[in-house]
Amino acid sequence: MNNNIYIIYGKDAKYMTKQLLEYADAKRYIPLGSKIAIKPNLVVEKPYTSGATTNPHIVEGIIEYLRENGFENIAILEGAWLGASTKRAFEVCGYTEIAKKYSVKLIDTKDDKPLKVNVDGFELNICSKVYEYDFLINVPLLKGHCQTQLTCALKNLKGLIPDSEKRRFHTLGLHKPIAYLNKAIKTHLVVVDSIMPDPDFEEGGNPVEKDFIALGFDPVLIDSFAAEHLGYNPYEIEYISLSEKLGVGKAGEYNLIEINPEKKPTEFSKRSSIVSRYAKYIEEKDACSVCYANLISSLMRLDEQGLLKKLSKKLYIGQGYRGKAMDGIGIGSCTKAFDVCKQGCPPKSNEIVEFLKQNL
Ligand code: SF4
Known part of the structure; x- marks a missing residue:
């Protein structure tokens, strides 16, 4: 080839x-x-x-x-x-x-x-x-x-x-x-x-x-x-x-x-670590890209508003959590068995932000 x-x-x-x-x-x-x-x-x-x-x-x-x-x-x-x-x-x-x-x-x-x-x-x-x-x-x-x-x-x-x-x-x-x-x-x-x-x-x-x-x-x-x-x-x-x-x-x-x-531009910008900065708040198992991306965007918004540091519980997302009840905050309808869950398939970013604000 x-x-x-x-x-x-x-x-x-x-x-x-x-x-x-x-x-x-x-x-x-x-x-x-x-x-x-x-x-x-x-x-x-x-x-x-x-x-x-x-x-x-x-x-x-x-x-x-x-x-x-x-x-x-x-x-x-x-x-x-x-x-x-x-x-x-x-x-x-x-x-x-x-x-x-x-x-x-x-x-x-x-x-x-x-x-x-x-x-x-x-x-x-x-x-x-x-x-x-x-x-x-x-x-x-x-x-x-x-x-x-x-x-x-x-x-x-x-x-x-x-x-x-x-x-x-x-x-x-x-x-x-x-x-x-x-x-x-x-x-x-x-x-x-x-x-x-x-x-x-x-x-x-x-x-x-x-x-x-x-x-x-x-x-x-x-x-x-x-x-x-x-x-x-x-x-x-x-x-x-x-x-x-x-x-x-x-x-x-x-x-x-x-x-x-x-x-050629003098220097290509190197990969930043925006996603890895927010990924540490999340436990992900088989999440759809749109769902995960919406959650990362919401965490960025919370961070901009100075609220992210108040988040004390882990966030769980993905199809791997279907039917499981765990101590943490579920994001997306796949986690509806959790006590605290933001439903939606996928849930919208702005809705996740509002939901998280109520559950900080
Ligand atoms: S809630 Fe919907 S979009 Fe999110 S991981 Fe489950 S199936 Fe995918």
């Missing part, structure tokens, strides 16, 4: 993306007449400036490049996270406008029929539409994640499974199902948005100007590069090593080709 990773620095996302695709000669890898699916990360209904979602100008750049090279059949596929509306995310993040401007299909995978897929004995439910396309361009945002530390190319495919399967992935600890999902769906090309991501948090809120876009052909290699960028050893991220074992790709040595090194 091609182990080049191309990188371009700057702020003009559309121009940079077209330059990258030209430089890597991406068209050479796309069979003529292919039906092409583009998978951005629109996990929540927030614009890219929040650090949570893929910059739409990158997707515009990809579409223009493809059209200029004779590829007509293009669709954008995505399913927002649990409880969020993909259609609203398409609207808020600028994708409805792009779809109109370039006459490309916009597919909400939440409307899709799930298909049972068996990969080496591991069963998965996958939205069937993705299999109608020949070539998948994965366009993740390089972000931190409060449970898996990193979210980039491999985890981005979670938007191609139904909500019920997203819940099940969390009961399975995320890493193994993410690796098998990537064996079930082949990513052919990855264009990584790292212009203004949130290095800590999948939900955004603390965007950092990193000012680069990267391109590669192997999602395992790309995630290995992304992990290093956030300050991790790639093999610390379990789904990277599992994906490698399954033959999805190869982590490790890559050949970094910087297209405009003279524009």
Whole structure:
């Protein structure tokens, strides 16, 4: 497999993306007449400036490049996270406008029929539409994640499974199902948005100007590069090593080709420890990302108000606490057997804040 990773620095996302695709000669890898699916990360209904979602100008750049090279059949596929509306995310993040401007299909995978897929004995439910396309361009945002530390190319495919399967992935600890999902769906090309991501948090809120876009052909290699960028050893991220074992790709040595090194920002900001600062208040077992992220946001709000130090009991969250009654504060309907519990699936951040204030 091609182990080049191309990188371009700057702020003009559309121009940079077209330059990258030209430089890597991406068209050479796309069979003529292919039906092409583009998978951005629109996990929540927030614009890219929040650090949570893929910059739409990158997707515009990809579409223009493809059209200029004779590829007509293009669709954008995505399913927002649990409880969020993909259609609203398409609207808020600028994708409805792009779809109109370039006459490309916009597919909400939440409307899709799930298909049972068996990969080496591991069963998965996958939205069937993705299999109608020949070539998948994965366009993740390089972000931190409060449970898996990193979210980039491999985890981005979670938007191609139904909500019920997203819940099940969390009961399975995320890493193994993410690796098998990537064996079930082949990513052919990855264009990584790292212009203004949130290095800590999948939900955004603390965007950092990193000012680069990267391109590669192997999602395992790309995630290995992304992990290093956030300050991790790639093999610390379990789904990277599992994906490698399954033959999805190869982590490790890559050949970094910087297209405009003279524009490289003098120093990339290092990973901060916002999430780990708040994680110590929480006991988590198989929590869905949205639930956990909402809880972290609430603790940040409490901290800003000077109230966090008054929190004396542990907070419990996740599907692993279903039916268990424990001494502590339960967050989410999974913990409804607790004496003190904030119900909701997922509970909203502002509601958790108010609830915690009453239970300090
Ligand atoms: S309460 Fe939270 S952890 Fe439990 S299923 Fe709902 S979103 Fe997931």
